[in-house]
C-alpha cells in the first residue's frame with residue numbers, strides 16, 4: 001500500500017459476502033453509526049423488494065438503461081450477479097468524495113476486484129456465515145426471494161466464498177453484535193493508518209515551534 005494512495009483521510013470500504021450472510025444488516029448499522037461514510041447506491045436490473053425504495057437501496061433500472069450506462073463508461077465497476085446486472089456509478093464515488101469522509105460499497109467479489117484495481121487504497125471486507133446451514137436459514141428466514149432465486153443464491157455461495165483470499169479482512173457473522181463490533185473496529189483502525197496521517201505529521205513538523 002503506497003503512502004501516496006492513502007495520503008488523504010477518505011475511506012473506501014467494500015463489504016462483500018454470499019447472499020444472506022448479513023452484509024446489508026451490518027452495513028445498515030455502519031450507516032447509522034458513521035453518517036460521514038456515504039453508502040454507495042448501486043444501479044441494478046433486479047426488481048425492487050417490497051420494502052425497497054428507488055434511490056435508497058438501489059437505483060432500479062431496466063437492462064437497456066444499464067447497458068447504455070456501460071457503453072458510455074458511467075460505471076466504476078459492474079458485474080452480473082445471481083442473473084442480474086449490478087453496478088457502481090462513477091458519480092456515486094464523486095458525490096461521496098465531495099460530501100463525505102468515506103464511501104461504503106455493498107458489492108460482490110467481482111466488483112470488489114474492479115474497485116481495488118482502480119482504487120488500490122480501498123479496504124475490502126468479506127463477511128462469512130458461521131455455516132452453510134445457517135446461511136440457508138437466514139436467506140429463507142428473510143423471506144424476500146422465491147424458491148428458484150433462493151436456490152440460485154445458495155448454489156452461488158461457495159463460488160463466492162472461494163474468493164475470500166482476495167479480501168483484506170474476513171469477519172464471521174455468527175452473533176450480530178460481535179460481528180458488528182469487529183466491523184466498526186476496522187473503520188476506526190483504518191482511519192488510524194499511518195499513511196492517512198502523513199499530511200498532519202508533515203504539518204506539525206513544519207511548524208516553527210520549540211526550535212533551538
Ligand SMILES: Nc1ncnc2c1ncn2[C@@H]1O[C@H](COP(=O)(O)OP(=O)(O)OP(=O)(O)O)[C@@H](O)[C@H]1O
Pocket residue numbers: 017018019020021022023024025026138139141142173174175176177179
Ligand atoms: N448474525 C445474525 N444472526 C441471525 N440472523 C442474522 C444475522 N445477521 C443477519 N441476519 C439475518 O439474516 C438475513 C439476511 O441478512 P442480510 O439481508 O443482511 O444478508 P445479505 O448478506 O445482505 O444478503 P443479500 O446479499 O442477499 O442482500 C436477514 O433476515 C437478517 O436479519
Ligand SMILES: Nc1nc2c(ncn2[C@@H]2O[C@H](COP(=O)(O)O)[C@@H](O)[C@H]2O)c(=O)[nH]1
Pocket residue numbers: 015016017018019042043046077078079081082086087088106107108109110111112
Ligand atoms: N459488483 C456489484 N455487486 C453488487 C452491486 N450492488 C450489489 N451487489 C451485490 O449483488 C448481490 C445481490 O444483492 P441483492 O441486493 O440483490 O441481494 C450482493 O452480493 C451484493 O453485494 C454493485 O453495484 N456491483
